[in-house]
């Protein structure tokens with residue numbers, strides 16, 4: 001995993017933005033307010049935040065974060081990408097506590113990122129990753145599979161089979 005996280009997009013903020021932009025805007029930046037495609041310019045001032053564009057149609061600035069799970073978050077994009085990579089690479093998922101320890105971030109940030117990342121894998125209105133509504137992640141299953149037995153059903157099946165739930 002250390003090798004995977006040494007990739008530029010996990011270490012360099014500018015590279016992280018470039019990577020997300022390439023995935024969310026394959027045909028160039030799109031204004032989230034008016035949908036404008038052609039008249040968006042990247043702002044390059046010294047005090048300008050990384051990844052800021054300005055739409056010349058509606059005259060508003062925006063970044064690739066608008067309308068995604070990254071919106072309204074002060075956590076650097078490279079840390080978001082690290083967290084998502086860790087969450088998706090672990091077969092049984094990663095707790096917020098583990099993310100907090102592994103990444104050296106606050107528990108609050110870890111909790112926030114894991115919740116938002118899991119939210120993004122749900123189907124429904126908030127599916128910003130994967131514009132066609134399909135989210136593909138390797139290895140990990142987020143949430144409970146429909147056919148997976150619940151704890152109660154397991155206990156009932158064990159009781160019916162004459163086994164004690166506590167025996168192994």
Ligand SMILES: [Zn+2]
Pocket residue numbers: 031032033034035036055056057058059060
């Ligand atoms: Zn616009």
